[in-house]
Amino acid sequence: xxxxxxxxxxxxxxxxxxxxxxxxxxxxxxxxxxxxxxxxxxxxxxxxxxxxxxxxxxxxxxxxxxxxxxxxxxxxxxxxxxxxxxxxxxxxxxxxxxxxxxxxxxxxxxxxxxxxxxxxxxxxxxxxxxxxxxxxxxxxxxxxxxxxxxxxxxxxxxxxxxxxxxxxxxxxxxxxxxxxxxxxxxxxxxxxxxxxxxxxxxxxxxxxxxxxxxxxxxxxxxxxxxxxxxxxxxxxxxxxxxxxxxxxxxxxxxxxxxxxxxxxxxxxxxxxxxxxxxxxxxxxxxx
Amino acid sequence: xxxxxxxxxxxxxxxxxxxxxxxxxxxxxxxxxxxxxxxxxxxxxxxxxxxxxxxxxxxxxxxxxxxxxxxxxxxxxxxxxxxxxxxxxxxxxxxxxxxxxxxxxxxxxxxxxxxxxxxxxxxxxxxxxxxxxxxxxxxxxxxxxxxxxxxxxxxxxxxxxxxxxxxxxxxxxxxxxxxxxxxxxxxxxxxxxxxxxxxxxxxxxxxxxxxxxxxxxxxxxxxxxxxxxxxxxxxxxxxxxxxxxxxxxxxxxxxxxxxxxxxxxxxxxxxxxxxxxxxxxxxxxxxxxxxxxxxxxxxxxxxxxxxxxxxxxxxxxxxxxxxxxxxxxxxxxxxxxxxxxxxxxxxxxxxxxxxxxxxxxxxxxxxxxxxxxxxxxxxxxxxxxxxxxxxxxxxxxxxxxxxxxxxxxxxxxxxxxxxx
Numbered sequence: 001x002x003x004x005x006x007x008x009x010x011x012x013x014x015x016x017x018x019x020x021x022x023x024x025x026x027x028x029x030x031x032x033x034x035x036x037x038x039x040x041x042x043x044x045x046x047x048x049x050x051x052x053x054x055x056x057x058x059x060x061x062x063x064x065x066x067x068x069x070x071x072x073x074x075x076x077x078x079x080x081x082x083x084x085x086x087x088x089x090x091x092x093x094x095x096x097x098x099x100x101x102x103x104x105x106x107x108x109x110x111x112x113x114x115x116x117x118x119x120x121x122x123x124x125x126x127x128x129x130x131x132x133x134x135x136x137x138x139x140x141x142x143x144x145x146x147x148x149x150x151x152x153x154x155x156x157x158x159x160x161x162x163x164x165x166x167x168x169x170x171x172x173x174x175x176x177x178x179x180x181x182x183x184x185x186x187x188x189x190x191x192x193x194x195x196x197x198x199x200x201x202x203x204x205x206x207x208x209x210x211x212x213x214x215x216x217x218x219x220x221x222x223x224x225x226x227x228x229x230x231x232x233x234x235x236x237x238x239x240x241x242x243x244x245x246x247x248x249x250x251x252x253x254x255x256x257x258x259x260x261x262x263x264x265x266x267x268x269x270x271x272x273x274x275x276x277x278x279x280x281x282x283x284x285x286x287x
Numbered sequence: 288x289x290x291x292x293x294x295x296x297x298x299x300x301x302x303x304x305x306x307x308x309x310x311x312x313x314x315x316x317x318x319x320x321x322x323x324x325x326x327x328x329x330x331x332x333x334x335x336x337x338x339x340x341x342x343x344x345x346x347x348x349x350x351x352x353x354x355x356x357x358x359x360x361x362x363x364x365x366x367x368x369x370x371x372x373x374x375x376x377x378x379x380x381x382x383x384x385x386x387x388x389x390x391x392x393x394x395x396x397x398x399x400x401x402x403x404x405x406x407x408x409x410x411x412x413x414x415x416x417x418x419x420x421x422x423x424x425x426x427x428x429x430x431x432x433x434x435x436x437x438x439x440x441x442x443x444x445x446x447x448x449x450x451x452x453x454x455x456x457x458x459x460x461x462x463x464x465x466x467x468x469x470x471x472x473x474x475x476x477x478x479x480x481x482x483x484x485x486x487x488x489x490x491x492x493x494x495x496x497x498x499x500x501x502x503x504x505x506x507x508x509x510x511x512x513x514x515x516x517x518x519x520x521x522x523x524x525x526x527x528x529x530x531x532x533x534x535x536x537x538x539x540x541x542x543x544x545x546x547x548x549x550x551x552x553x554x555x556x557x558x559x560x561x562x563x564x565x566x567x568x569x570x571x572x573x574x575x576x577x578x579x580x581x582x583x584x585x586x587x588x589x590x591x592x593x594x595x596x597x598x599x600x601x602x603x604x605x606x607x608x609x610x611x612x613x614x615x616x617x618x619x620x621x622x623x624x625x626x627x628x629x630x631x632x633x634x635x636x637x638x639x640x641x642x643x644x645x646x647x648x649x650x651x652x653x654x655x656x657x658x659x660x661x662x663x664x665x666x667x668x669x670x671x672x673x674x675x676x677x678x679x680x681x682x683x684x685x686x687x688x689x690x691x692x693x694x695x696x697x698x699x700x701x702x703x704x705x706x707x
Binding site: 091120130151185 | 304421511
């Protein structure tokens, strides 16, 4: 057993978040700290500029959301998107495309759209991202049901640490549509992304220690009303992690966050904020 | 397709850093079930005899005129009672696949040695249980909801596969499903290697399962990639793919000193950054994956005795892959595609062809390219139609998927060290 076995320490150089009522990390962060409310009027689905104009509106929701948060996190990191291996995680993939595929197959299978078919692969967003950024690095697409965020963060942390290079993690789930909604429990849109780095940089906003723990098989609950309003999405497992990052303070360990990977195994993280150099200088001046 | 921005921001780290060699991992056990039969002996015999297991398509209510690699007896197979909540064709095939080659006993041995939480399950699939979802849509109840006998939420989702296998094997380590289309069950080796290297687990069950379903038969048909004849990889007159189904698994552990066994020597993963369903015309992504795989294995292309090519019999893949092999390998490397034997098993292709590569090493067998009559002019002397018998110390397996997702694996025997 490896209870408490240390995985390592990694740095977050870019962070992005998107939900209709929390469209962007700048809006989401105070809401996840419990200091602000989500928007009363939901934002429209993003149309990522990184896609060609013709594709921005017709891209499936999962692709549009994934590319929006991926681009935002990479922009924050100051890194070149083409240099970053990427890990995309989603519990269910694009449920609207799946609904289309299964409905069409039940009614008129020879009318399947070739574009919808290639958009139905679980790695569609990874494909569009690498094409849009000219990235030849490894990209992967994972699923682990309600543990999909934890599984994605584990894979991203492993890649970052094993190969000692920055990586991009993107997590997205969308609402179940059509008959699928009778079995698949997911509402609304939720997407988030982080750029992880093995070493601290001028862009680093937070750091965390990670480890796998076998005995502590309890998931950290979400705390803020803002996070609770997104709990119906299949990627809600990401919310405790983003709450912890939002609440993290410099030079002080936050409460450990436990993300369940299986009923008896957790990915446990302890986060600390890192003030950007400008803020640190301002704080020094103020004191 | 998507545009490429001209300004990609400042470069921070080298985009093409050469990966460091890895410590080889021991393939403690492996098994494969395909249209050729259950267990590795069945695939080994089909490869030895250059025998195609493809049959005329009879799958589903309205079969397209094509050929398929169908696993016999799956309809009659059923899951043991304690696992019956996972019922669907894909999990039935997973269970049938696990029954081959005493694989379950080997996993239980690893569980005894390391503990259930120290054995990971990392499996690849492109469509997982979507066949069960398709069935539900054909039998919706009066309210338009899934029927009561086919409504387990854990089945109608991609992770159905790894969740089922983890429960079936009574394991408790990390469990994840990799779904990157046709490279899925090759990339699982890379994820498992990282887990073992970082000491998060001591062993990993890797592999993959994909089953015939409407989505892939009609989807590939819509892309005009499906042949009406049995597929003929690298043939000058090839006319598209034949879709198959398969399950395969391998048990990975750290290699001990003096271990006389089979090894994972390296892997390379890359992206084409070109098109969702067409390979990069210069094989740029494929070559990148090849370079990384050779670097991790610490060998040169000249040390590769045999390549199991992706070789789908689609016009583009085979053209690009033939050119890559022709420019990178010596004439002594024996390269072939086994898709004519099993069909293209999509998300399971990585593990099926990893198994074929391991069989090549174990049996001293260099498989041929079944169904192919006249090789495309793009092929170099490496691509062979006929099977041959000669020792294989180092074998490579190529897997390239939609979204431009590439993975190359390197396997070797205990003597492969001489090549390093």
